[in-house]
Amino acid sequence: xxxRTRFAPSPTGFLHIGGARTCLFSWLYARKNQGExxxxxxxxDRERSQKEYLEEILESLAWLGLDWDEIYYQSERFPIYxxxxxxxIKEGKAYSKNSAIFFKYQFEKIEVDDLIxxxxxxxxxxxxxxxxxxSDKTPTYNFACVIxxxxxxxxxxxxGEDHISNTPKQILLYRALGFDIPQFAHLPLILSxxxxxxxxxxxxxxxxxxxxxxxxKEALVNYLLLLGWSPKDNRExxxxxxxxxxxxxxxxxxxxxxxxxxKLNWLNSQYIKEKPLEELTLLVEKYLKxxxxxxxxxxxxxxxxxxxxxxRIAKLEDLKDWAKFCFYDNFEYQEExxxxxxxxxxxxxxxxxxxxxxxxxxxxxxxERIFRATAENLGLKNRDLVHPARVALTGRRVxxxxxxxxxxxxxxxxxxxxxxxxxxxxxENA
Numbered sequence: 001x002x003x004r005t006r007f008a009p010s011p012t013g014f015l016h017i018g019g020a021r022t023c024l025f026s027w028l029y030a031r032k033n034q035g036e037x038x039x040x041x042x043x044x045d046r047e048r049s050q051k052e053y054l055e056e057i058l059e060s061l062a063w064l065g066l067d068w069d070e071i072y073y074q075s076e077r078f079p080i081y082x083x084x085x086x087x088x089i090k091e092g093k094a095y096s097k098n099s100a101i102f103f104k105y106q107f108e109k110i111e112v113d114d115l116i117x118x119x120x121x122x123x124x125x126x127x128x129x130x131x132x133x134x135s136d137k138t139p140t141y142n143f144a145c146v147i148x149x150x151x152x153x154x155x156x157x158x159x160g161e162d163h164i165s166n167t168p169k170q171i172l173l174y175r176a177l178g179f180d181i182p183q184f185a186h187l188p189l190i191l192s193x194x195x196x197x198x199x200x201x202x203x204x205x206x207x208x209x210x211x212x213x214x215x216x217k218e219a220l221v222n223y224l225l226l227l228g229w230s231p232k233d234n235r236e237x238x239x240x241x242x243x244x245x246x247x248x249x250x251x252x253x254x255x256x257x258x259x260x261x262x263k264l265n266w267l268n269s270q271y272i273k274e275k276p277l278e279e280l281t282l283l284v285e286k287y288l289k290x291x292x293x294x295x296x297x298x299x300x301x302x303x304x305x306x307x308x309x310x311x312r313i314a315k316l317e318d319l320k321d322w323a324k325f326c327f328y329d330n331f332e333y334q335e336e337x338x339x340x341x342x343x344x345x346x347x348x349x350x351x352x353x354x355x356x357x358x359x360x361x362x363x364x365x366x367x368e369r370i371f372r373a374t375a376e377n378l379g380l381k382n383r384d385l386v387h388p389a390r391v392a393l394t395g396r397r398v399x400x401x402x403x404x405x406x407x408x409x410x411x412x413x414x415x416x417x418x419x420x421x422x423x424x425x426x427x428e429n430a
Contacts, residue, residue, distance in 0.1 A: 003035030004155050007061075007068075008145070010042045011054035014206030017198065017259065018160060018190050020064065021224045025187060026158040027066045028247040038152055039068035042145075043075045044138050060207035063217055065240055072152065074144055081139040084147050084177060085132055093176045094132065101133035103143070103173065110168045115156070115185035116252050122168040130169065146170050150179035158249060161186040185249045190227055191256040198259055214287055214316025216275070219268040227257035237270060265314040273311055281306045287316045294327060304408045308400045322399070326408065329417065331395040333424070340387045340397065346425040348378050349392075352385060353418050362411040364403040371403065392421035 007023040009015060030037040039061070043049040061068075085101045088094035094103045110122040132143035139147075145166075149157060164186050174181045192198050210220055221240050229252050231238050272280065281303045288294045305326045309319060325331055333341065355374045359366050375385045390402050393409060406414050 003033040005030040006038040008040040012048040036069040039071045099135040103132045146173040158185045188256045219271040269314045325394040337391040346422045364407040368403040
């Protein structure tokens, strides 16, 4: 029997972390077992389903690298649901009332051998009957879900534990309709750091927002994997390609996985560090243009900037703040730098400017040599000049190495900004 799994999002909202992880685990189980992965769009809610949400879901899944073998839309399958409901009516298992169709549960003890949780026993249902076709002729969730999973040949239903309560109802529908019952695997919920459900403050934002913040898809997939599953050798960094070879849904933990933004940021920083510079530069260029941060970029210069920051940022969004001085010179000195600038070193910085002018090859090694020699000749400690020079060039107290920064900015820009610092001191002390 060929393994067939599915992911069934509803286009009534954007794709969030929980849904993305469910999709990932379902996709992995199919791919690991040389099976097929089905995408089913549950768009029966005509009022709330929106094209914008559908496009974001499809785009996000494609971005993550989660391809599908078949795609279905429930809104195109209404005649199938009605046909199955009428079959139940003919067999005396359902009845019509006020234009709706109700299913009569014939309950008996139900046991499910969950692939993650083991045996789950259901002894009763909350009610004896339930609407399966609403008065507007649209199907209810459980009814459409059962019919689609059966007719699409879904062998393994992998979903969140919040669906456990639906399982006995669905099993009774499978039996009534004469369908084979798939195997179930219920994933633990993703929890906030406080132990409750995720909120917008803690992780429950759309995949679109994570992309907008500059998380790499490889890092996000890696992090989703670690929310409930881990390689047996306790590695934390693992590719999707590697995971396909070793993934087993039975290895997923039973307890809720806690979402940690710090962990995600750390993982993303590792992927940024390991990304080849040329490839990372192209990603950064695309990202900064999409964000409207820059209209046009000199790629050679951008490559230098990326090299300067790639070991220091957690996500691409950080560049919009930390590397802004590399692209724009209209910054003000931050308030926290004013303590550094209290001591007027305008004469000394003038000397530094003249010494730097004489450098032919303005690389970090030569800049550092001249810088240190100037400080020594002026009777200053190196840091006495380093700190105000960094403020002059970046507007900040901290940042990448000063001499690497000077090389990236280039001789003309460095001299100009140091000149502005001299002017600042002269105006402050006028």
